[in-house]
Amino acid sequence: MDLDRSCLDLMIRLLELDQDRGGVASVECNLQFSAREIAKMKEKIRKLCDTVHNKHLDLENITTGHLAMETLLSLTSKRAGDWFKEELRLLGGLDHIVDKVKECVDNLSQEVDKEKLVSSLWGAERCLRVLESVTVHNSENQGYLIAYKDSSLIVSSAKALNRCEQMIQRYSRELNSDCTAVGKAVEDCMKAVIGVLLNLTHDNEWGSTKTGEQEDLIMTALNCVLKVPQLFPQERRFDIRVLLFLQREQAAILAEAQTDDLIKEAPKPALDQSGEWQETGGEIQWVAKDNNNDSGKDDGKKKEKEEEDEELDLNKALQHAGKHMEDSIVASYTALLLGCLCQGSPMNVTTVRENLPKGDFSIMTEMLKKFLNFMNLTCDIGTAGQKSVSRIIDYLEHC
Numbered sequence: 001m002d003l004d005r006s007c008l009d010l011m012i013r014l015l016e017l018d019q020d021r022g023g024v025a026s027v028e029c030n031l032q033f034s035a036r037e038i039a040k041m042k043e044k045i046r047k048l049c050d051t052v053h054n055k056h057l058d059l060e061n062i063t064t065g066h067l068a069m070e071t072l073l074s075l076t077s078k079r080a081g082d083w084f085k086e087e088l089r090l091l092g093g094l095d096h097i098v099d100k101v102k103e104c105v106d107n108l109s110q111e112v113d114k115e116k117l118v119s120s121l122w123g124a125e126r127c128l129r130v131l132e133s134v135t136v137h138n139s140e141n142q143g144y145l146i147a148y149k150d151s152s153l154i155v156s157s158a159k160a161l162n163r164c165e166q167m168i169q170r171y172s173r174e175l176n177s178d179c180t181a182v183g184k185a186v187e188d189c190m191k192a193v194i195g196v197l198l199n200l201t202h203d204n205e206w207g208s209t210k211t212g213e214q215e216d217l218i219m220t221a222l223n224c225v226l227k228v229p230q231l232f233p234q235e236r237r238f239d240i241r242v243l244l245f246l247q248r249e250q251a252a253i254l255a256e257a258q259t260d261d262l263i264k265e266a267p268k269p270a271l272d273q274s275g276e277w278q279e280t281g282g283e284i285q286w287v288a289k290d291n292n293n294d295s296g297k298d299d300g301k302k303k304e305k306e307e308e309d310e311e312l313d314l315n316k317a318l319q320h321a322g323k324h325m326e327d328s329i330v331a332s333y334t335a336l337l338l339g340c341l342c343q344g345s346p347m348n349v350t351t352v353r354e355n356l357p358k359g360d361f362s363i364m365t366e367m368l369k370k371f372l373n374f375m376n377l378t379c380d381i382g383t384a385g386q387k388s389v390s391r392i393i394d395y396l397e398h399c
Contacts, residue, residue: 005087014068015096069100073126085134089144094134098145098153101127105156108163114182121185124160128192135199142200142207151210154200157193158214164190165224172231187232190224191240225337241330332371335364339392342399349399361396368393 045067072093088094104124111117131153135141145153164186173183200207211217229237342348357363372389 005091008072008084008087008093009091011068011072012091012093012096014064015072016092017064069096072097073130082138085138085141088134089141094131094141094145095148097127097130098148098156101131101160102152102156105160105163108160108167111167118181118185121182121189125185125189125192128157128189128196132192132195132199135196139204142204146200146204146207146210153196154207154210154214157197158211158217158220160189161193161197161224162216162220164193165220165228168228168231174231174233187236187240190228194240241333328367328370332367335367336371336389336392338364339368339396343392343395353399361399365393365396368396 101124104120104127107120108117108124110120131145135145167186168183168190171179171182171186173180173187176183197211201211225241229241232240338352342352353359353361368389372386372393375386375389
C-alpha cells in the first residue's frame with residue numbers, strides 16, 4: 001500500500017485510543033457487536049495476519065493499539081523518507097515508539113521466561129531500528145528525541161546496552177549452540193542500540209553530553225569494545241567492532257578529563273587464539289596462526305604446495321581484498337580511539353607509546369593517513385569524520 005499522511009495519522013490515532021483505554025482497547029471495547037460477530041472479525045484478522053508472515057504479532061491479544069504499532073513499525077522501516085520523518089514527529093509517532101522502547105527495555109531484567117525475553121529484545125530492536133532510520137541526517141528528530149521526557153530514549157538505550165553486554169556473555173551463540181534464539185536477539189538489539197546512540201551523539205554536543213551523563217555507560221562501552229566482538233559469530237564481528245569503535249570514540253571525546261582512568265582501569269579483552277596483529281610494511285594486519293600439529297606437518301606442506309600451484313581465481317582475490325579491508329578499518333579505528341584517549345593526557349600518551357612496536361606513533365599516523373585518504377575518495381570533503389581523523393593525526397605527529 002502507498003503510505004500517506006492520512007494513513008499515518010490514522011495509525012497514531014489508534015495508538016492514542018488504545019492508551020486512553022488503559023491499553024486494553026480490544027475489538028469488544030471499540031465496537032458494539034455480538035459475540036458471534038466479534039469472533040468472525042477476530043478470525044478474519046488472524047487470517048490477514050497470517051498472510052503477512054509477521055512473527056511479532058500476538059494473535060491471542062489483538063488490540064487496535066497492537067495492530068497499529070505493528071503496522072507503524074513495519075511501514076516506517078521501509079518508507080523513512082524526509083517527509084515521513086517530519087510527519088512522524090509532528091503527529092506524535094516518535095513518542096509512541098520511544099515509550100515502546102522503554103517498556104521493552106524495562107522487561108529485559110526478566111530472564112526466567114526466555115520466550116518473553118526474546119520478545120522484549122525483538123520489540124526494542126525493531127523500535128530502535130525505526131528511530132535510527134528517522135534520525136539519520138535529521139537534526140530536528142535528533143533534538144526532539146534527546147529532549148523527549150527528559151532524554152527517555154538515551155536513558156533506555158544506555159540501560160539496554162548494559163543489559164545486552166551482560167547477557168551476551170551468557171547467551172553467546174559462539175560459545176553455546178543452545179542459545180541461538182536469545183543470542184541472536186541480544187546481538188541484533190545491541191547493534192540497534194549503538195546505531196541510535198551514534199546518531200544522537202554524532203557532531204551533537206547536547207546529545208553527547210546527555211549520553212555521557214548516563215551511569216556506567218562509558219565503562220560499558222569500553223568493555224564492549226574489548227570483549228563483545230569475540231562473543232559474536234565470526235561473520236558478524238566486523239560490523240559490531242566498527243559500531244563499537246565509533247561509539248567509543250564519541251565517549252572518549254566527551255570524557256577527556258577521565259581518560260587516564262579509562263586506560264588504567266580498562267577491562268582486559270578475551271584473548272583471541274586464532275591469530276595476532278602484526279606490523280607488515282607500515283600496516284597492521286591480522287595474521288592467522290598455523291594450527292597444524294607436528295604429526296600433520298607433511299600433510300600440511302603437501303596441501304600448501306597444492307594451494308600454491310592453484311590459480312587464484314576472482315572470488316578468492318575478492319575475499320582476500322575484503323578481509324584486508326576489514327582488518328585495515330578495524331586497525332584504523334583502533335588508532336583513532338587511542339588517539340582520542342591520548343588527547344590532553346600525558347599519562348595515556350606514555351602508556352600507549354610504551355606498547356607500540358617502535359615506541360612512537362608513526363605506525364598509528366600512517367594507518368590514519370591511509371584511512372583519511374580512503375575517506376576523501378568516498379565521502380564529501382570536510383565532513384565531521386574527516387576533521388576528527390585529521391585532528392588526531394596532527395596531534396599524534398606533534399606528541
